[in-house]
Amino acid sequence: MQRLLSDLLSNANSKLSRQSVEATVLAFLALFAVSALRYGVESRTLFIAEMLGIAFCFTGALFASSKTPIISAAVPLVPLVAAFIARFTGSPIAYEMTMLTMLGAAALGMAIGSARTRATSLIASGFLTLFAVAISDSQYAVLIAITWMAGCVWHLVANHWERLDLCAVENVQRSHGVRPASVLAAVVLCGISGWFVRDRFHDSTQLTFGFMPTSGGSKWSDPAARSGVGTGDAAIAARDHAESFGAVESDLFLESTESTLFDMFSDSIGEPKRKMKWERRQGLTAERVLEAHQKTAKSEKGGNSFSIDRMPAEKHLKLKDAVENAVIQWAGPTGIRLAMNRYDSFDGVEWSNSASHRNENLVRQANEGAAWFCDPSLVIRKTGDSQPNTAVNQLKVLRLDSTRLPTPMMTAGLHIKDVDRQDFFAIDDDGCYFMPGREKVPQMTVVNMASQTVLEDVLWEQVSTTDSDEPQEAELADLVESWTADCEHPLEKLHAIVDRLRNEFTFDRTFATDSDTPVSEFLKTKRGGDHLFATTATLMARELGLSSRLVTGFYVRPTAIDVGAGHSNVLPEDVHVWTEIQLADGRWFEIEPTPTFQQPIYRPSMWLVTKRFAAAYWIHGLILLAVLAVLYATRLTWIDLGLGALYPIGSMVWPRGRVSLAMRILQTRAKLAGCPRRPGLPQRDWLLSLTSTHAALRESAGRFCDAADQAAFSSLPGVLHQPSLSNELLMNLNIKTIRRLASEPRS
Known part of the structure; x- marks a missing residue:
């Protein structure tokens, strides 16, 4: 066993030369650049297993015999095997990401090979790092490339460039290190160059003269457009990419049965319980009964009401990741909600809308040549403003049998490329956007949406209670009072209600209600679908005196993103219900009371962050101020200790400059003590004059000056091996001693 372990360590040592270690580190860095792109959008379990597999194969190749390079060849095969396993388990990995990871794993395997394979490893890891950084959206990705x-x-200097000067002379003794200076110069040069050319290059204009279909645009006209031969947003629509545009009227591209939002909710959380209305129909003839029945069914399917009293949903075996099953495609952030219907009136079982926000005359606003149609109550701030508060994303309609458009919170305006018609968009009674005069939104239509972002500061300022004339429910009122007993601000009370619902209740769409009062049953069982969570949160917000309403629509799952296509596929089972609260200025913001769904993010301003930090850590701040005051009062002592610790470190890094470093430290101490060396005064005369009143220090200073002269003017290198002279003088001649010597009278 001991011999086997010895052989393994011997094999590892033979492969881990300095060149191999440096190439291995660079290959790991390239893998890290690719991992940063994959970690947030893939199954973390499979991703971690894949990385552990790469590490295991690399370790095996490292400890294996040099005559078995086949283990090194197995390292890049791990991502391929992981891709097959991921697709088999229903969590597919984008082919592009698998190929990039295989390239990084290959660079890792070649790093411990021969000199030729190490060179290939450097090329592969360099290309992979630069490519991953180029396609990353993070502003900090450039740090990986640097x-x-x-x-x-460093690797090139250590293994190639330092050998060039050895070919010219027999012996070289450098006074400065080549590697640190070269690395620092390269990093500084690249940083300055990158800063200089930043935002100075425009998009490529090749192939824009009509030779081939192209796509182009800006943040406002087409955020997903690319220069050159891109996705063809002005050409025919493509089914699998949300970036392509085509407001087509035919069903040529899809072969499936469309379903309304009503049908999707019925499939996901169950059919609404039917109500018997024979009393109202007894006086009707047979023909009028049939007509009334058709009108009732059409009204229900139109989404004018939403019942929370439902039967258990049937279990369906559907493909979760099938693109053909997607209702819409969303090119934007995940974990958000897209509203389709809003309701503000509740009778205990059904939600309906009584408000009138209808507006068919939206404001036309031109932004960078594109025609946007905006809600008059919301303002789109242009790109050139100093503090933009809008985000532009894209929605592509695939199989949505509705005239309504799923829109994110506070959508300020809509835009379709090459469409400039005032009657193309409108706002319905409940405040949702729709296309008037149509049976449904044309399939393959791509709509650009500009939505406002809200700071948390606005919520604290704008959330205010009002007196309500609605009858109070004793059960809800008692719960709200107990849940918010320790809160003062209305927003704090709202957060307390949301936290209780998310932490103490269980989300279960298969749980059926048997009572005629679903909300009361939900509060007792603490289990139900998202429609019960949202209904309870909406009613509790009204108990606080807040204006609230129920919203139905779609939830964009974080796991639904298609990395290769750049969008998320929203499926029929992604229907969702949540709550909106009205601000004092008339706008509405979202809350998410249902667990397992991400809550909306309202970022605080720097001023609010500072106030919270000060309120939470004011005691620590006082202690820190006291510590800083003590450090400032004793600053000379700490600086003196730091200068003393600098000498042994600097003498190891720069051995030939040991004497010069000691003299600089002494001059710095004298300057801090208030008696700096006068310009033009030789260092020997200054040092001997400073120590003239102390015989031992004067003798030590004399020996140090002799050694310094010998190092400067003699070819004998003996002084390099006598650091005791500098150590003796630096230990005895500190700031306190220099200040005392300067104050003593001289003869």
Whole structure:
């Protein structure tokens, strides 16, 4: 066993030369750049297993015999195997990400090979790092490229460039290190160059003269457009990409049965319980009964009401990841909600809408040549403003049998490329956008949406209670009072209600209600679908005196994103119910009371963050101020200790400059003590004059000056191996001693 372990360590040592270690580090850095793109959008369990598999194969190749390179060849096969397993388990990995990971794993395997394979490893890891950084959306991704570049320059200097000067002379003794200076110069040069060319290059204009279909645009006209031969947003629509545009009227591209939002909710949370209305129909003839029945069914399917008293949903075996099953495609952030219907009146079982927000005369606003149609109550702030408060995303309609458009919170305006008609969009009674005069939104229509973002500061300022004339429910009122007993601000009370619902209740769409009062039953069983969570939160908000309403629509799951296509597929089972609260200025913001669904993010301003930090850590701040005051009062002592610790470190890094470093430290101490060396005064004369009143220090200073002269003017290197002279003088001649010597009278 001991011999086997010894052989393994021997094999590892033979492969882990300095060159191999440096190439391995660069390959790991390239893998990290790709992992940053994959980690947030894939199954974390499978991703971690894949990375552990790569590490295991690399370790095996490292400890294996040098005559078995087949283990190194197995390292890049791990991502391929992981891709097959992921697709088999229903969590597919994008082919592009698998290929990039295989390239990084191959670079890792080649890093411990021969000199030729190490060179290939550097090329592969460099290309992979730069490519991953180029396609990343993070502003900090460039730090990975800079780190890789610094490591590569270090590797080249250490293994290639330092050998060039050895070919010219027999012996070289450097006074400065080549590697640190080269790496620092390269990083500084690249940083300055990148800053200089930043935002100075425009998009490519090749192939824009009509030779081939192209796509182009800006943040407002087409956020997903690309220069050159892109996705063809002005050409025919493509089924699998939300970036392509085509407001077509035919069903040529899809072969499926469309369903309304009403049908989707029925499939997901169950059919609404039918109500017997024979009393109203007894006086009608047979023909009028049939006509009334058809009108009732059409009204229900139109989404004018939403019942929370439902039967158990049937279980369906559907493909969760099938693109053909998607209702819409969303090119934007995930974990958000897209509203389709809003309701403000509740009779205990059914929600309906009584408000009138209808507006068919939207404001036309031109932004960078594109025609946007905006809600008059909301303002789109242009790109050139100093503090933009809008985000532009895209929605592509696939199989939505409705004239309504699913829109995110506070959607300020809509835009369709090459469409400039005032009657194309309108706002319905409940405040949702729709296309008037149509039976449904044309399939393959791509709509650009500009929605406002709200700071948390606005919520604290704008959320206010009002007196309500609605009858109070004793059960809800008692619960609200007990849940919000320790809160003062209305927003704090609202957060307390949401936290209780998310932490103490269980989300279960299969749980059927048997009572005629679904809300009361939900409060007792603490289990139900998202429609019961949202209804309870809406009613409790009204108990606080807040204006609230129920919203139905779609939830964009974080796991639904298609990395390769750049959008998320929203399926019929992604229907969702949530709550909106009205601000004092008339706008509405969302709350998410249902667990397992991400809550909306309202970012605080820096001023609010500062106030919260000060309120939470004011005691720590006082302690820190006291510590800083003590450090400032004793600053000379700490600086003196730091200068003393600098000498042994600097003498190891720069051995030939040991004497010069000691003299600089002494001059810095004298300057801090208030008696700096006068310009033009030789260092020997200054140092001997400073120590003239102390015989031992004067003798030590004399020996130090002799050693310094020998190092400067003699070819004998002996002084390099006598650091005791500098150590002795630096230990005895500190700031306190220099200040005392300067104050003593001289003869």
